[in-house]
Amino acid sequence: xxxxxxxxxxxxxxxxxxxxxxxxxxxxxxxxxxxxxxxxxxxxxxxxxxxxxxxxxxxxxxxxxxxxxxxxxxxxxxxxxxxxxxxxxxxxxxxxxxxxxxxxxxxxxxxxxxxxxxxxxxxxxxxxxxxxxxxxxxxxxxxxxxxxxxxxxxxxxxxxxxxxxxxxxxxxxxxxxxxxxxxxxxxxxxxxxxxx
Amino acid sequence: xxxxxxxxxxxxxxxxxxxxxxxxxxxxxxxxxxxxxxxxxxxxxxxxxxxxxxxxxxxxxxxxxxxxxxxxxxxxxxxxxxxxxxxxxxxxxxxxxxxxxxxxxxxxxxxxxxxxxxxxxxxxxxxxxxxxxxxxxxxxxxxxxxxxxxxxxxxxxxxxxxxxxxxxxxxxxxxxxxxxxxxxxxxxxxxxxxxxxxxxxxxxxxxxxxxxxxxxxxxxxxxxxxxxxxxxxxxxxxxxxxxxxxxxxxxxxxxxxxxxxxxxxxxxxxxxxxxxxxxxxxxxxxxxxxxxxxxxxxxxxxxxxxxxxxxxxxxxxxxxxxxxxxxxxxxxxxxxxxxxxxxxxxxxxxxxxxxxxxxxxxxxxxxxxxxxxxxxxxxxxxxxxxxxxxxxx
Numbered sequence: 001x002x003x004x005x006x007x008x009x010x011x012x013x014x015x016x017x018x019x020x021x022x023x024x025x026x027x028x029x030x031x032x033x034x035x036x037x038x039x040x041x042x043x044x045x046x047x048x049x050x051x052x053x054x055x056x057x058x059x060x061x062x063x064x065x066x067x068x069x070x071x072x073x074x075x076x077x078x079x080x081x082x083x084x085x086x087x088x089x090x091x092x093x094x095x096x097x098x099x100x101x102x103x104x105x106x107x108x109x110x111x112x113x114x115x116x117x118x119x120x121x122x123x124x125x126x127x128x129x130x131x132x133x134x135x136x137x138x139x140x141x142x143x144x145x146x147x148x149x150x151x152x153x154x155x156x157x158x159x160x161x162x163x164x165x166x167x168x169x170x171x172x173x174x175x176x177x178x179x180x181x182x183x184x185x186x187x188x189x190x191x192x193x194x195x196x
Numbered sequence: 197x198x199x200x201x202x203x204x205x206x207x208x209x210x211x212x213x214x215x216x217x218x219x220x221x222x223x224x225x226x227x228x229x230x231x232x233x234x235x236x237x238x239x240x241x242x243x244x245x246x247x248x249x250x251x252x253x254x255x256x257x258x259x260x261x262x263x264x265x266x267x268x269x270x271x272x273x274x275x276x277x278x279x280x281x282x283x284x285x286x287x288x289x290x291x292x293x294x295x296x297x298x299x300x301x302x303x304x305x306x307x308x309x310x311x312x313x314x315x316x317x318x319x320x321x322x323x324x325x326x327x328x329x330x331x332x333x334x335x336x337x338x339x340x341x342x343x344x345x346x347x348x349x350x351x352x353x354x355x356x357x358x359x360x361x362x363x364x365x366x367x368x369x370x371x372x373x374x375x376x377x378x379x380x381x382x383x384x385x386x387x388x389x390x391x392x393x394x395x396x397x398x399x400x401x402x403x404x405x406x407x408x409x410x411x412x413x414x415x416x417x418x419x420x421x422x423x424x425x426x427x428x429x430x431x432x433x434x435x436x437x438x439x440x441x442x443x444x445x446x447x448x449x450x451x452x453x454x455x456x457x458x459x460x461x462x463x464x465x466x467x468x469x470x471x472x473x474x475x476x477x478x479x480x481x482x483x484x485x486x487x488x489x490x491x492x493x494x495x496x497x498x499x500x501x502x503x504x505x506x507x508x509x510x511x512x513x514x515x516x517x518x519x520x521x522x523x524x525x526x527x528x529x530x531x532x533x534x535x536x537x538x539x540x541x542x543x544x545x546x547x548x549x550x551x552x553x554x555x556x557x558x559x560x561x562x563x564x565x566x567x568x569x570x571x572x573x574x575x576x577x578x579x580x581x582x583x584x585x586x587x588x589x
Contacts, residue, residue: 077546150244
């Protein structure tokens with residue numbers, strides 16, 4: 001499935017169709033993998049170089065990523081507690097997936113792709129990852145006046161405040177959450193079973 | 197100073213509006229009747245789908261995807277099932293692939309019927325609405341026969357398809373598609389050459405060939421501008437689309453009229469694909485033959501101990517998925533639907549992100565309606581095929 005894995009620190013790699021990368025100052029990438037049968041190019045990079053990476057993918061003739069399709073944050077599956085920022089780009093030849101570690105402040109790619117404006121707004125709203133130079137960074141999915149970043153792992157699924165209409169005050173008020181029934185947790189994995 | 201030029205009027209195209217598909221709050225800044233700036237406020241239907249999925253097992257998460265774009269139901273289930281299957285490393289049996297393609301094309305017809313016949317009343321043509329919905333009723337009857345539910349089917353699951361097709365269903369689908377072509381002709385007769393329809397739709401909401409990729413458009417919005425990109429054939433396709441023959445209609449001008457014509461043409465191509473699926477439907481199993489992932493049939497469960505144990509473990513704990521992350525895309529009727537799924541080896545998705553095509557289309561509403569009038573805003577919302585369920589999740 002994996003065609004060739006390139007490790008830039010050693011500078012030993014050769015991709016079928018990607019020899020052009022040897023010409024570029026490759027210090028901006030950390031690792032590139034090309035999945036041939038899925039036409040997926042996966043790039044790991046560092047947050048400082050993200051703008052250069054995406055700009056290179058857009059301007060280069062072979063990759064020519066014309067569309068930015070998705071930006072999303074995902075907590076690292078290696079349980080380090082860090083959050084990864086993922087960018088999905090599309091071109092005629094392949095789909096590119098750029099993965100960087102999210103920092104406290106990240107640079108927005110709104111200058112390169114206009115579709116990133118709302119996508120970064122969503123990541124900001126739900127994860128609290130800030131993007132400098134995004135022309136319009138405000139909340140997009142949560143309620144007006146909502147506090148907190150819902151998709152973070154420390155935010156409970158039930159939330160902190162609930163909203164209801166109070167007949168006596170004739171107003172919508174928000175109070176701390178009260179549940180009559182506990183939410184069902186499906187944790188039936190037996191303790192002696194090995195995790196894969 | 198000329199104060200008259202600076203005067204603008206801000207109008208709230210409120211969340212409750214028959215033409216704002218679902219709940220959509222649009223702040224329009226107008227100068228007279230001409231729109232200067234449109235600011236969509238979304239999130240009024242935000243149900244916290246991604247957060248809730250993190251609490252459920254992989255099988256229990258499938259109904260969340262039904263409810264995302266509640267108009268084209270099985271396309272989202274398909275995207276999610278493909279993501280989980282990639283994580284598990286499964287290969288689908290042929291019959292299940294053909295059934296999935298068959299129902300994805302039925303879903304495409306369902307979606308485009310709704311898109312066209314709700315766009316028409318927004319613009320002013322009230323007749324196609326009940327006619328189109330009668331056709332949708334017939335298609336929902338197929339959904340019900342195969343899965344048990346008319347709308348939220350929960351049918352395409354990781355590992356294959358929930359149940360095998362009942363006897364007689366394929367004959368009824370064949371009878372439907374032989375007459376559906378004439379139904380489409382009736383819609384065309386009402387709308388396509390209609391002077392009023394053309395005046396409302398031609399040259400409204402033009403998306404140029406440079407703008408469409410820049411704003412992340414996909415699906416019909418992209419093909420309307422002239423870019424022939426369809427995930428069913430690009431990159432080798434998925435499921436059995438590479439074995440089927442069909443055409444991709446592509447527009448030229450990038451206006452609403454082109455997109456309307458593309459949707460009608462896509463419905464006709466879907467009929468063609470359905471017919472090929474009916475002819476080529478192979479025999480065999482409809483689920484992967486691994487009872488650690490897919491439940492055994494209920495009849496066997498009643499007398500076999502192993503089947504009972506598998507059934508119990510699968511519906512209480514669920515199956516464990518190896519550590520990994522995957523991003524799978526599907527050509528949903530509205531555009532490109534992406535599902536990101538990651539797993540840390542447990543029975544629950546660690547993170548599930550859904551990229552809805554309508555999200556990026558709605559973002560482009562601003563540049564599409566500048567300089568048009570309020571009535572054109574309604575036309576553009578209709579042509580973008582906005583459904584609040586998938587945008588807000």
